[in-house]
């Protein structure tokens with residue numbers, strides 16, 4: 572069956588386009604929570620390079636904390652199991668959705684509810700933070716483009732807050 | 740808004756990303772059954788509550804997720820220092 576027939580997204584699939592900024596729902600992604608004591612153990616298991624510094628991203632993997640990484644990928648990925656190493660890999664694909672905030676006013680829009688300084692937030696950097704009262708993960712994909720990961724149950728509220736801020 | 744230095748992220752972040760988790764350096768007795776009621780009560784409930792310099796646990800809950808320790812002045816709300824969990828008391 573086509574994905575579109577049974578997917579039920581918490582926000583509109585029609586982008587909100589305002590002066591200098593647009594907000595749209597990203598296509599479905601595969602998401603994995605990766606936990607390990609060391610980046611080296613994860614690199615062995617995934618056979619891929621894993622960023623060491625909190626906030627850094629590499630090959631779709633963001634380092635969120637000293638023992639926590641977040642992998643986002645468009646394609647279905649077979650994850651290794653029974654690796655014998657102290658790592659935990661959890662499929663969290665449907666825990667969150669991604670809102671794409673794009674345009675010259677994208678950073679300004681995020682700063683309406685988040686106290687981080689997005690004018691000085693490097694492209695490629697990722698962080699967990701909070702918008703008003705809702706926990707989000709922000710990834711700066713480009714100079715004028717941010718991905719905002721939000722848990723499904725908070726998404727409708729965040730969409731309303733973003734679209735209201737965008738029209739001001 | 741207060742900025743708190745997270746020793747794991749190694750940068751100052753807004754206070755709303757953090758949660759206070761009570762007094763720091765409270766060690767659970769290794770053998771609880773050897774404790775008298777008074778000793779166990781002291782471990783569970785009795786806290787320093789100083790006016791001034793206070794050692795506290797904080798968690799960067801909406802950030803890297805880690806617990807760490809901080810020295811905060813309870814009068815001025817100023818953070819004197821923060822350091823990683825497991826490091827000696829400052």
Ligand SMILES: [Zn+2]
Nearest residue numbers: 745748799803
């Ligand atoms: Zn942190």
